[in-house]
Amino acid sequence: MESTFLNLEKLCKSRSSCRRFKPGNIPESAIEKIITIAKLSPYAGGRKNWDILAITDKTLKQSMANAIEEKIESATRDMDKAEAAMFRDYGKNFLFFTQAPVLLVPYFRISPVMQALLRQNVTNELLQWERDNSVKSISCVSMLVLLAAESLGLGACYMTGPLIAKEEIGKILALPPGKEPGAIIPVGYPDK
Numbered sequence: 001m002e003s004t005f006l007n008l009e010k011l012c013k014s015r016s017s018c019r020r021f022k023p024g025n026i027p028e029s030a031i032e033k034i035i036t037i038a039k040l041s042p043y044a045g046g047r048k049n050w051d052i053l054a055i056t057d058k059t060l061k062q063s064m065a066n067a068i069e070e071k072i073e074s075a076t077r078d079m080d081k082a083e084a085a086m087f088r089d090y091g092k093n094f095l096f097f098t099q100a101p102v103l104l105v106p107y108f109r110i111s112p113v114m115q116a117l118l119r120q121n122v123t124n125e126l127l128q129w130e131r132d133n134s135v136k137s138i139s140c141v142s143m144l145v146l147l148a149a150e151s152l153g154l155g156a157c158y159m160t161g162p163l164i165a166k167e168e169i170g171k172i173l174a175l176p177p178g179k180e181p182g183a184i185i186p187v188g189y190p191d192k
């Protein structure tokens with residue numbers, strides 16, 4: 001028991017967000033292993049309400065980055081010069097994922113039960129509560145992804161900044177209607 005705790009402690013202590021990746025692919029088996037662990041995550045409303053995509057295509061990654069840059073630019077339109085510069089600087093943290101060989105993108109849907117209820121009795125409060133449940137659930141999934149990556153000697157970073165362009169990203173990744181990306185997690189060998 002004690003050694004299980006010590007192993008977990010070691011893993012958690014060695015993990016940190018990775019934002020620089022070595023070029024070159026990582027084995028497909030490593031991605032499969034990470035996804036196997038992620039699928040063990042607790043999830044509000046049941047496991048059928050989320051899934052995870054593995055993206056390696058460079059064009060897709062670049063299209064996502066372009067959409068995010070456009071969103072950042074449009075968000076600065078109503079800001080004064082100093083605020084706009086600050087926001088653009090902040091936004092740089094939303095773009096480095098293009099350098100990673102793989103992006104894991106957990107995505108969710110509002111559960112069918114809730115969809116039915118919402119159709120009958122739509123309130124913003126109820127919808128927000130359900131969305132919050134999904135977003136919190138994706139956080140649990142993402143934490144397992146980070147720890148699984150670390151356990152395999154891979155670096156990763158949990159990113160929600162890119163979701164400033166979540167609708168555009170959903171379209172670029174051809175997510176079916178009603179499904180929403182919950183995070184972008186670049187994964188690769190860390191370039192320290």
Ligand SMILES: Cc1cc2nc3c(=O)[nH]c(=O)nc-3n(C[C@H](O)[C@H](O)[C@H](O)COP(=O)(O)O)c2cc1C
Pocket residue numbers: 015016017018019093094157158159160161162
């Ligand atoms: C919900 C959430 C969203 C995050 N989004 C981003 C992001 O968009 N870009 C980024 O560079 N880091 C992002 N991070 C990583 C945090 O900056 C990082 O976890 C924090 O600074 C602590 O550092 P550590 O992960 O190395 O321990 C995010 C972390 C969390 C929990």
